[in-house]
Amino acid sequence: MEKERILIVDDEEVIRHSLGDWLRESGYYVETAEDGYKGFQMIKNKEFDLALVDLKMPGIDGMELLKKSCKVRPQLPIVIITAYATVDSAVLAMKHGAVDYVMKPFNCVEISMIIEKILERQRLIKENVRLRKALAKRFQFQDIIGKSPAMAKVFEMIRMVAPTRSTVLITGESGTGKELVARAIHALSPRAEKPFIAAACGAMPETLLEAELFGYEKGAFTGATTSRVGRIQMADTGTLFLDEIGDISAKTQIDLLRFLQEREFRVIGGKTLIQVDIRIIAATNQDIELLVKKGDFREDLYYRLNVITINVPPLRERKGDVRLLVAHLLEQVLLDTGKQISGLSEDAMKAFIDFPWPGNVRQLENALEHAVIIAKSPEIAIGDLPEYLRPQSQVKNVEYGQLPLSDVEKQHIEQVLRFTKYNIKRSAKILGINRVTLYNKMKLYSIIRP
Ligand SMILES: Nc1ncnc2c1ncn2[C@@H]1O[C@H](COP(=O)(O)OP(=O)(O)OP(=O)(O)O)[C@@H](O)[C@H]1O
Numbered sequence: 001m002e003k004e005r006i007l008i009v010d011d012e013e014v015i016r017h018s019l020g021d022w023l024r025e026s027g028y029y030v031e032t033a034e035d036g037y038k039g040f041q042m043i044k045n046k047e048f049d050l051a052l053v054d055l056k057m058p059g060i061d062g063m064e065l066l067k068k069s070c071k072v073r074p075q076l077p078i079v080i081i082t083a084y085a086t087v088d089s090a091v092l093a094m095k096h097g098a099v100d101y102v103m104k105p106f107n108c109v110e111i112s113m114i115i116e117k118i119l120e121r122q123r124l125i126k127e128n129v130r131l132r133k134a135l136a137k138r139f140q141f142q143d144i145i146g147k148s149p150a151m152a153k154v155f156e157m158i159r160m161v162a163p164t165r166s167t168v169l170i171t172g173e174s175g176t177g178k179e180l181v182a183r184a185i186h187a188l189s190p191r192a193e194k195p196f197i198a199a200a201c202g203a204m205p206e207t208l209l210e211a212e213l214f215g216y217e218k219g220a221f222t223g224a225t226t227s228r229v230g231r232i233q234m235a236d237t238g239t240l241f242l243d244e245i246g247d248i249s250a251k252t253q254i255d256l257l258r259f260l261q262e263r264e265f266r267v268i269g270g271k272t273l274i275q276v277d278i279r280i281i282a283a284t285n286q287d288i289e290l291l292v293k294k295g296d297f298r299e300d301l302y303y304r305l306n307v308i309t310i311n312v313p314p315l316r317e318r319k320g321d322v323r324l325l326v327a328h329l330l331e332q333v334l335l336d337t338g339k340q341i342s343g344l345s346e347d348a349m350k351a352f353i354d355f356p357w358p359g360n361v362r363q364l365e366n367a368l369e370h371a372v373i374i375a376k377s378p379e380i381a382i383g384d385l386p387e388y389l390r391p392q393s394q395v396k397n398v399e400y401g402q403l404p405l406s407d408v409e410k411q412h413i414e415q416v417l418r419f420t421k422y423n424i425k426r427s428a429k430i431l432g433i434n435r436v437t438l439y440n441k442m443k444l445y446s447i448i449r450p
Pocket residue numbers: 143144145146172173174175176177178179180181284285325328361362365
């Protein structure tokens with residue numbers, strides 16, 4: 001195993017030497033800096049597992065160094081070294097993110113113990129991260145996480161259609177991962193090295209969308225002061241992803257249909273026909289067959305697009321993927337925020353698994369981000385979750401009207417148990433039932449005492 005790296009920042013030479021030697025003998029790799037400025041440069045430019053920082057130094061003092069380090073290396077644990085007289089500032093330093101402090105004159109054994117305790121936690125966090133990564137990888141297909149049978153089917157479809165040039169229609173609720181599926185098809189296709197161009201068809205009014213898709217010549221309409229290449233042309237030799245296809249207007253439907261039939265088009269305001277070689281992938285979160293029935297979507301266009309359909313199931317139909325998704329997405333959120341979180345508490349995880357996720361994976365992703373930002377301890381607690389995920393409020397949220405009575409009862413019992421810290425006698429009294437009934441209901445709803 002590689003030696004763990006410790007930085008000592010102290011203006012007193014004897015401390016740098018004696019402490020440095022002691023720690024080296026204890027098996028660590030040690031570097032030292034004699035002032036806050038040098039210390040900061042080293043923290044910024046090198047990787048350390050821990051830093052010991054003297055509070056009182058000329059120039060940049062320990063407190064300032066601490067604040068600066070937290071910005072560039074939020075993960076680095078910093079232990080403050082302080083003289084007895086300044087213990088108040090040591091407490092202040094802890095508030096600013098120092099993990100611990102030692103008082104001068106100190107004894108080396110005491111420091112070793114503090115360091116070991118911190119590094120042990122670091123190792124645990126690292127190990128957790130490694131395990132999470134390994135776990136997610138095992139069930140990862142391109143960037144798509146999933147081990148449920150429903151997702152296995154999606155993966156199989158992707159593998160099947162990727163090598164072909166067939167048009168694919170991806171359906172599924174909002175946030176289920178349709179765009180990921182489209183990108184995976186492209187990435188596994190012979191066109192992988194060619195462009196993947198997405199056009200958000202639902203986001204714009206008709207004229208803008210047509211300009212976006214087909215491009216325009218200078219002077220084609222008022223405001224067209226320059227010419228512009230459309231998405232269709234940009235996607236030549238590659239893949240064009242028509243997102244939210246169910247939202248396009250009747251006119252654009254005709255124009256698209258014509259293009260799909262001929263595989264050629266005219267730039268708006270242009271004369272020549274342009275031929276392109278593109279693979280089309282379309283996606284919609286609407287029930288497109290219903291749109292066709294209602295006459296809102298052209299049947300002929302539907303048949304053009306619907307050569308192969310891949311339906312991405314909603315998250316509530318693949319609960320088995322929730323844990324994996326949490327692990328994988330937590331990893332990404334942590335990378336973005338630089339926070340140190342080792343995972344979710346059991347009841348927080350349970351809330352994630354139990355929730356029906358109307359907004360699917362995107363909503364789950366947002367909920368995790370929320371929790372990571374709020375969390376104060378290395379483990380995400382139930383109180384860190386967005387309100388709609390916390391059992392006591394679940395009854396109040398939009399899903400309320402759709403909850404069966406048994407769910408409401410279960411949630412209420414859980415809430416009371418949490419409130420009494422799982423004191424059965426008190427809980428039963430609050431609930432107005434006897435203890436045996438409470439035990440039976442706990443068994444029925446698989447409520448386990450933590
Ligand atoms: N199976 C999955 N594994 C990992 N990440 C996922 C998965 N499914 C979705 N995501 C993530 O969730 C978010 C939403 O996914 P995506 O944009 O593909 O959904 P969508 O179906 O296109 O949604 P919409 O209909 O709202 O456009 C993205 O950040 C995506 O990376």
